[in-house]
Amino acid sequence: MNAAAPDHVRIFDTTLRDGEQSPGCSMSPQQKVVMARALAELGVDIIETGFPASSQSDREAAALIARELRETTLCVLSRCLPGDIEASARVLQAAAKPRLHVFLSTSPLHREHKLRMSREQVLEATARNVAHARSLVDDVEFSTEDGTRTEKDFLAEVISAAIAHGATTINVPDTLGYTTPSEMRALFQRLIAEVPGAKDVVFSAHCHNDLGMAVANSLAAIEGGARQVECTINGIGERAGNCAMEELVMALKVRGAYFDADTRIDTRRLVPTSQLLSRLVGMPVQRNKAVVGANAFAHESGIHQHGMLRHRGTYEIMNPEDVGWPASQMVLGRHSGRAAVAHRMQALGYVLEDDALDRVFAEFKALCEQQRVVEDDDLKRLMQGDAGDD
């Protein structure tokens, strides 16, 4: 008997909207078009292309992308203001699969200090603006900004109003990256179980990374029933960033049996897409970044290299080729052992017997005291030196 297919988790990419809000990461409309094409090829389900009411550049980028990408759902953001919603609807007229995203803060802190609105006013504004958005576009997402720091009963009331007035996706952001994974799982479980109409809409998580938990919290939300995750390439975004798409997608793929959920991302395009974004915004990817960092599949210690030479599963849980790297890397340096040096020498065409290997390995170790990494050319020079000595 075939097991049921894993649940589809929709990937909502917000690199061009929340990601672009990252200090130093702004993109021109043309750069956004290039990035949007790459995201569509990667297989994301929804691309958030911008916030039309915020700038002419956002409107231009969203309109250009809408004309070009016909297969992917394209979403734009609006505050709960009629002018924002109408500006978004105008931009979306050119889109084949439009989604209008409306948000309003719900937490006590935001209600008091940012919005200066009572609970009743937030409820009324949610109902009115979601209904307005729905009168213009069929696919409407509603986000409860700072939702995870909101009183749970009130959060459920706001979500219920949004569903009753036409929202088709409900996004509960952890705007400040404050929540823990177990709290996140419980929150989604509770909302999906208790809110009237919850079973008819898609619940979404939108996690920021202030405490380094954005990916863990998004995975916990999936465990709690979320079937959309909002994320960015390389995790760029406000302050410490958003949930990193490459990490979330590979966690679901590598631990597929655990989550029983998967995405439609072509994972072999993760590294090229990460490098494209890094070039476009001029922000390097940290070397030790999971999945897409230069060190993600690099091994230097002798024990690890020895294990890898026998079976790559000893020190790798994914294949580098599956995420778009050409191969694993054995970096030769101070921590490397004889096995890795002999292996690299063999690849360079030198088959070393025991004594010769002892001698070359000693010279290699001496070289490592002078430089961090020993390259192939250094090894060839060592061998030429040896030949000269004979």
Ligand code: KIV
């Ligand atoms: O972090 C957040 O709350 C947001 C919303 C506007 C969705 O980005």
Ligand code: ZN
């Ligand atoms: Zn955000």
